[in-house]
Amino acid sequence: MLTPAHVPSLSRQHATSPPGPPEVLLSQPTRLTVLDDEIERLGELVPCRSYDPEVFFAESPADVEYAKALCKGCPLREACLEGAKDRREPWGVWGGELFVQGVVVPRKRPRGRPRKNPVAA
Template sequence: MEDMFQVLVGTDDEAMSWQARSLCAQTDPEAFFPEKGGSTREAKQICEHCEVRAECLDYALANDERFGIWGGLSEMERRRLRRSA
Protein backbone atom coordinates (compact mmCIF):
# COMPACT_ATOMS: atom_id res chain seq x y z
CA MET A 1 0.00 0.00 0.00
CA GLU A 2 2.60 2.52 1.02
CA ASP A 3 4.72 1.38 -1.92
CA MET A 4 2.09 2.76 -4.30
CA PHE A 5 2.38 6.19 -2.70
CA GLN A 6 6.19 6.03 -2.70
CA VAL A 7 6.23 5.25 -6.41
CA LEU A 8 3.86 8.09 -7.25
CA VAL A 9 5.41 10.68 -4.97
CA GLY A 10 8.93 9.69 -6.01
CA THR A 11 8.43 10.28 -9.72
CA ASP A 12 9.70 13.49 -11.36
CA ASP A 13 7.18 13.26 -14.17
CA GLU A 14 5.31 16.55 -14.42
CA ALA A 15 2.16 14.64 -15.33
CA MET A 16 2.17 13.22 -11.80
CA SER A 17 2.53 16.58 -10.02
CA TRP A 18 -1.12 16.31 -8.93
CA GLN A 19 -0.10 13.56 -6.49
CA ALA A 20 1.73 16.03 -4.25
CA ARG A 21 -1.52 17.97 -3.80
CA SER A 22 -3.66 14.92 -3.02
CA LEU A 23 -5.31 14.58 0.35
CA CYS A 24 -4.60 10.85 0.46
CA ALA A 25 -0.87 11.57 0.56
CA GLN A 26 -1.51 13.43 3.80
CA THR A 27 -3.57 10.68 5.48
CA ASP A 28 -3.30 7.03 6.45
CA PRO A 29 -2.99 4.96 3.24
CA GLU A 30 -4.71 2.03 4.98
CA ALA A 31 -8.05 3.80 4.51
CA PHE A 32 -7.62 3.65 0.73
CA PHE A 33 -6.91 -0.08 0.68
CA PRO A 34 -9.50 -1.66 2.99
CA GLU A 35 -9.64 -5.40 3.57
CA LYS A 36 -12.03 -7.30 1.30
CA GLY A 37 -15.52 -6.41 2.45
CA GLY A 38 -14.18 -3.52 4.57
CA SER A 39 -15.64 -0.05 4.57
CA THR A 40 -14.61 2.46 1.92
CA ARG A 41 -16.51 5.29 3.59
CA GLU A 42 -13.50 7.04 5.16
CA ALA A 43 -11.50 7.09 1.93
CA LYS A 44 -14.44 8.28 -0.14
CA GLN A 45 -15.13 11.10 2.30
CA ILE A 46 -11.53 12.25 1.95
CA CYS A 47 -11.77 12.04 -1.84
CA GLU A 48 -14.92 14.20 -1.86
CA HIS A 49 -12.85 17.17 -0.67
CA CYS A 50 -9.73 16.53 -2.74
CA GLU A 51 -8.82 19.06 -5.41
CA VAL A 52 -7.12 16.44 -7.61
CA ARG A 53 -9.87 13.82 -7.54
CA ALA A 54 -10.34 13.91 -11.32
CA GLU A 55 -6.62 13.50 -12.02
CA CYS A 56 -6.48 10.60 -9.56
CA LEU A 57 -9.39 8.84 -11.22
CA ASP A 58 -7.91 9.44 -14.68
CA TYR A 59 -4.64 7.90 -13.50
CA ALA A 60 -6.38 4.84 -12.07
CA LEU A 61 -8.39 4.28 -15.25
CA ALA A 62 -5.40 4.79 -17.54
CA ASN A 63 -3.23 2.42 -15.50
CA ASP A 64 -5.92 -0.17 -14.79
CA GLU A 65 -5.48 0.10 -11.01
CA ARG A 66 -7.19 -2.96 -9.58
CA PHE A 67 -6.96 -2.26 -5.88
CA GLY A 68 -7.89 0.59 -3.60
CA ILE A 69 -9.93 3.75 -3.78
CA TRP A 70 -8.83 6.10 -6.54
CA GLY A 71 -10.62 9.34 -7.38
CA GLY A 72 -13.35 8.38 -4.93
CA LEU A 73 -14.22 5.11 -6.66
CA SER A 74 -13.60 1.49 -5.73
CA GLU A 75 -12.34 -1.04 -8.26
CA MET A 76 -15.90 -2.30 -8.80
CA GLU A 77 -17.12 1.25 -9.44
CA ARG A 78 -14.23 1.93 -11.82
CA ARG A 79 -15.00 -1.31 -13.68
CA ARG A 80 -18.65 -0.23 -14.10
CA LEU A 81 -17.48 3.19 -15.31
CA ARG A 82 -15.24 1.57 -17.94
CA ARG A 83 -18.09 -0.62 -19.17
CA SER A 84 -20.48 2.30 -19.51
CA ALA A 85 -17.94 4.42 -21.41
Protein backbone atom coordinates in the same frame (compact mmCIF):
# COMPACT_ATOMS: atom_id res chain seq x y z
CA MET B 1 25.42 -16.04 -42.26
CA LEU B 2 24.43 -12.44 -42.98
CA THR B 3 26.52 -9.64 -41.60
CA PRO B 4 25.84 -5.90 -41.70
CA ALA B 5 28.23 -5.63 -44.63
CA HIS B 6 26.04 -7.99 -46.69
CA VAL B 7 22.83 -6.08 -45.91
CA PRO B 8 23.37 -2.35 -46.44
CA SER B 9 20.15 -1.32 -44.63
CA LEU B 10 21.31 -3.04 -41.43
CA SER B 11 24.69 -1.34 -41.40
CA ARG B 12 23.12 2.09 -42.01
CA GLN B 13 20.48 1.55 -39.35
CA HIS B 14 23.02 0.67 -36.67
CA ALA B 15 25.37 3.46 -37.65
CA THR B 16 22.76 6.23 -37.53
CA SER B 17 20.39 5.29 -34.70
CA PRO B 18 21.58 5.64 -31.10
CA PRO B 19 20.74 2.88 -28.66
CA GLY B 20 17.71 3.42 -26.44
CA PRO B 21 14.68 5.70 -26.82
CA PRO B 22 14.95 9.01 -28.69
CA GLU B 23 15.69 12.06 -26.54
CA VAL B 24 12.41 13.68 -27.58
CA LEU B 25 10.39 11.00 -25.79
CA LEU B 26 12.41 11.37 -22.61
CA SER B 27 11.81 15.12 -22.38
CA GLN B 28 8.01 14.90 -22.82
CA PRO B 29 6.13 14.78 -19.49
CA THR B 30 3.50 12.05 -19.12
CA ARG B 31 0.16 12.46 -17.40
CA LEU B 32 1.48 10.41 -14.51
CA THR B 33 4.53 12.63 -13.96
CA VAL B 34 2.36 15.75 -14.19
CA LEU B 35 -0.01 14.27 -11.59
CA ASP B 36 2.93 13.35 -9.35
CA ASP B 37 4.26 16.91 -9.63
CA GLU B 38 0.85 18.33 -8.67
CA ILE B 39 0.60 15.99 -5.69
CA GLU B 40 4.03 17.12 -4.49
CA ARG B 41 3.11 20.78 -5.01
CA LEU B 42 -0.17 20.52 -3.08
CA GLY B 43 1.31 18.35 -0.33
CA GLU B 44 -1.02 18.07 2.66
CA LEU B 45 -4.03 19.35 0.67
CA VAL B 46 -4.18 15.96 -1.07
CA PRO B 47 -5.87 13.40 1.23
CA CYS B 48 -3.71 10.47 0.09
CA ARG B 49 -0.67 12.38 1.39
CA SER B 50 -2.17 13.51 4.69
CA TYR B 51 -3.91 10.27 5.76
CA ASP B 52 -2.57 6.78 6.24
CA PRO B 53 -2.31 5.10 2.80
CA GLU B 54 -3.80 1.91 4.27
CA VAL B 55 -7.15 3.75 4.40
CA PHE B 56 -7.31 3.76 0.59
CA PHE B 57 -6.72 -0.01 0.42
CA ALA B 58 -9.05 -1.03 3.26
CA GLU B 59 -10.90 -4.32 3.50
CA SER B 60 -14.08 -3.35 5.35
CA PRO B 61 -16.90 -1.63 3.45
CA ALA B 62 -17.14 1.12 6.09
CA ASP B 63 -13.44 1.96 5.70
CA VAL B 64 -13.78 2.00 1.90
CA GLU B 65 -16.67 4.47 2.16
CA TYR B 66 -14.54 6.61 4.49
CA ALA B 67 -11.71 6.68 1.93
CA LYS B 68 -14.12 7.59 -0.86
CA ALA B 69 -15.44 10.46 1.29
CA LEU B 70 -11.89 11.74 1.84
CA CYS B 71 -11.37 11.91 -1.93
CA LYS B 72 -14.51 14.01 -2.53
CA GLY B 73 -12.76 17.27 -1.60
CA CYS B 74 -9.44 16.53 -3.32
CA PRO B 75 -8.39 19.07 -5.97
CA LEU B 76 -6.86 16.26 -8.08
CA ARG B 77 -9.81 13.88 -7.87
CA GLU B 78 -10.66 13.82 -11.60
CA ALA B 79 -7.04 13.44 -12.73
CA CYS B 80 -6.46 10.67 -10.20
CA LEU B 81 -9.56 8.80 -11.35
CA GLU B 82 -8.67 9.10 -15.03
CA GLY B 83 -5.12 7.90 -14.36
CA ALA B 84 -6.37 4.91 -12.39
CA LYS B 85 -8.75 3.98 -15.21
CA ASP B 86 -5.95 4.27 -17.76
CA ARG B 87 -3.66 2.07 -15.65
CA ARG B 88 -6.52 -0.31 -14.74
CA GLU B 89 -5.54 -0.18 -11.07
CA PRO B 90 -6.12 -3.64 -9.61
CA TRP B 91 -7.69 -2.45 -6.35
CA GLY B 92 -8.12 0.39 -3.90
CA VAL B 93 -9.82 3.77 -3.81
CA TRP B 94 -8.65 6.14 -6.55
CA GLY B 95 -10.30 9.47 -7.31
CA GLY B 96 -13.18 8.70 -4.99
CA GLU B 97 -14.06 5.41 -6.68
CA LEU B 98 -13.42 1.82 -5.65
CA PHE B 99 -11.44 -0.38 -8.04
CA VAL B 100 -11.66 -4.17 -7.90
CA GLN B 101 -9.70 -6.14 -10.51
CA GLY B 102 -9.20 -3.01 -12.61
CA VAL B 103 -12.89 -2.07 -12.77
CA VAL B 104 -14.81 0.62 -10.88
CA VAL B 105 -17.45 -0.89 -8.59
CA PRO B 106 -20.11 1.08 -6.70
CA ARG B 107 -19.45 -0.43 -3.26
CA LYS B 108 -17.60 -3.17 -1.50
CA ARG B 109 -19.65 -6.05 -0.22
CA PRO B 110 -18.84 -7.51 3.17
CA ARG B 111 -17.34 -10.97 3.38
CA GLY B 112 -19.78 -13.85 3.40
CA ARG B 113 -21.79 -15.99 1.09
CA PRO B 114 -23.18 -14.44 -2.07
CA ARG B 115 -26.94 -13.97 -2.34
CA LYS B 116 -28.95 -16.87 -3.72
CA ASN B 117 -31.40 -14.58 -5.48
CA PRO B 118 -30.53 -11.32 -7.26
CA VAL B 119 -31.76 -8.14 -5.64
CA ALA B 120 -33.66 -5.60 -7.75
CA ALA B 121 -31.67 -2.39 -8.06
